[in-house]
Amino acid sequence: MRLSDEEITAVRNSADIAEVIGHYVPLVKKGRSMACVCPFHDDHDPSLSISQDKQIYKCFVCGAGGNVFTFVQNYEKVSFPEAVAKVAEISGYKLSFDPSAFKTPVDPRKDALYKVLAETIRYTHYQLGAQAGTPVREYLANRGIDEATIEKFEIGWNGPGDELLRFLQAKGYNEQDMVAANVVRLNESGLHDVFASRITFPIHDSLGNPIGFTARSMDPEAQSKYINTTETDVYVKGHTVFNYHRAKQPSRQEGRVLLCEGVTDVLAFSRAGMDNVVATLGTACTKEQLRLLRQCSLHLTFCYDGDKAGQNATYKAAKLAREAGFEVGIVSNPTGLDPDEILRQHGAEELRAMVRKELTWMEFVFQYLSTRYDLENYSEKKEFALKVEEEIKQLSDEFDRQNFAHQLEQLTGFHLDPGAAPAPKSDNSGSGRVKTVPIRLNPSRDGKTNAEHLILALMLTRREAVEMFKEKLGFLLNEENQQLAMMILDYSRSHPQLQIADFISTIDEEALRQKVLDLSEWECPQFTPEVMDGAIRRLQRCMLEERINDLKQQILRISNPESQAALLHERMQLQRELRGYLDEEKHQD
Structure with missing residues (x-):
């Protein structure tokens, strides 16, 4: 089964690239275009630019680029037909084929574990609803966890003994897969349930x-x-964030993601009507988890516990998040209660109100560090001031820097200079805050290369340029450029208009796709017959100059008078032709 070009084009035309990319990562407005943090490298600032006019994207740090299909392919790591099916699903286009026919086979090892785990979820969830689970349901109800929450989060009960092991054995699952999935463990006495007598999330x-x-x-x-x-x-x-798969869309819609420590925190916020909540299943927050969260929102609100351990974890994790490019907020919770207790004792509105009053990063820094230092002691007050000053200097907003510097001076009596706005970090590895890199089609000293790039760029914008190339030139000297020119010619035979977003779907070679994207972003003159003709004539002149130089070298190497005479005659003819080009260029100047 093969996808038709017509259906591929129809699917691409049905989708807006900003909508498709926004389905995966949060977008920001940049002038007249959209941008996002690039998911294909360790990006800290939005460096992936989205052109809705051309329906393409381009990252000016790592070079990633393409159309809607390329993005989905690279993001989800799926085949091209699967990407087409996914774009159709996002845009609401009804395909003429069954998308599952193109589904890439899952890694059989991982697939076996997914099946064991899915069966375990079904079994434990069933057991919670059965008679044996009655005391567990009562326990959950006393903690405010209702039936809707149990269903939404597929909460279960793994009974005592080795009930799950026997069930999975009866269903025919491989014992090695049970152990590999860590629902069963093997010890000296044999196989046993890992989560016996526990509520499972x-x-x-x-x-x-x-x-x-x-x-x-x-x-x-x-x-x-x-x-x-x-x-x-x-x-x-x-590498895992609890509830991420449910929270990613609500987080994009809300414009922020709430980060908690544990499962019961997530359940509490969910019961209070907030679905943009995830947990790190502990207080440690890793760079890999932050990379995942960047695809939800660039605003990250920490909702860790208000005790000393939770506040210490918040400070460390929030600093890491700021280095990763997040706008950070912190929920202040002076109650000493966790979200679940606040919800049960004071109600959903109290929990929502607490989240609405989030502190900015600098407000939290003042609050947190002032409890860690004795401000009545000069040495500790000095250390406190220097730590806060370091954070103030990282602020990009001039008003914020001056405001918090004034607050610090009032609190400590020290006069500290907040300094100028920090310069964007640069990192050749692509992991720093690099806004742009030079386009690979910068003007070259090689006039032939410039002429060929201009000809290709014009051919990608106007059909008239394609016709002029075909009639007046017909080929290019660079092998890659010639290959691309022939592909444009071939594409134009069956397409009245060349749409970059559609054309790149026909190109298999990554290098050629990138060249097309670079050409489409290249700031070159707009098409007119005069501009195209000038580029063709410049290339023809370069070709003449190369041939003349080549003849000169041949004449020096040949000793036969007759052969020399023939080469000299050809060289003189070409020189006259070259003078004609040069005279015409002078006349145009």
Whole structure:
């Protein structure tokens, strides 16, 4: 089965590139165009530019670029037909074929673990609703967790003994896969359930595949209240964000994502009507988790516990988030209660009100550091002032720098200079705050190369340029440029208009696709017959100059008088032709 060019074009025309990319990452307005943090490199500032006029995107740091299909292919790591099907789904286009026919096979090893984990979720969820789960449901109800929340988060109950093991064995699942998925463990006494006598909360990856569990004991004497799946082929704790697959769309709509410590925090906010909430399943926040969260929103609000450990974790994680390019906010929670307790004791509106009153980063810095230093002691006050000053100097807004410098002076009595706005960081690896890199089609000393690039750029914009190339020139000297010119000619035979976004779907070679994108962004003269003719004549002149120089070298190497005479005659003819080009160019000047 093959996708037709007509259907590919129809799907592409049905989708707006900003809408498709915005389905995956949050967009920001930049002048007349849209931009986003590039998901294809460690980007800190929005450096991926989206052209809705041309329906293409281009990152001016890492060079990634293409159309809607290219983006989906590279983002989701799927085949081209799968990308077409996904774009059709986003845009609401009804395909004439079954998208599953093109689905890339899942890694069989991971697929086996997904199946074991999905079966475990179904079994534990069923057990919670069965008679054996009645005390557990009562326990959850006393904690305010209602049936709707149980269904939404697929909460379950893994009973005592090895009930899950026996169930999975009866269903025919491989015991090695059970162990590899970490729902069953092997020790000296044999195979046993990992989460026996625990309430189970399933963990999913960013695409919604089940990858593990966090499980709570109901026994107040239990050594560990919560235990999590150990790292497996599908679950890496430092790369996983709990509830991400549900929260990514609400977070983009809200313009921020709330980051908590644990599962019950997420459940509390969900019960209060807030769905843009995720958890790191602990206080440690990693760079990999932040990279994932950047695809939800560039505004990250920390909702860690208000105790000392939670505040310490907030400070460390928020600094890391700011370095990663996030706008950071912190929910101030002086109550000493966690979100679940606030919800149960004071109601949903109280929890929502607390979130609405989030502190800015600098407000939190003042509040946090002032509790860590004795401001009555000169040495500690000095250290406090220097730490706060360091954060003030990182602020890009002049008003904020002056305002917080004034606050610091009032608090400490020290006069400190907030300094100028920090310069954007530069990093050759592409991980710094580099706004742009030079387009690879910068003017060259080689007039032939410039002429060929101008000819191709004009051919990509106007059909008249294609016709002039065909009639007056017909070929280019550079092999890659010639290949691209022939592809444009071939495409123009069946397409009255050349749309860059459609044309690049026909190109398999990445280097040629990138050249087309560079040419489409190149600031060159707009098409007129005179501009195209001038570019052709410049290239023809360069070709004459090369041939004349080549003849000169041949004449020096040949000793036969007759051969020399023939070459001299050809050279003189070409020189006369070259003078004609040069005279005409002088006349035009």
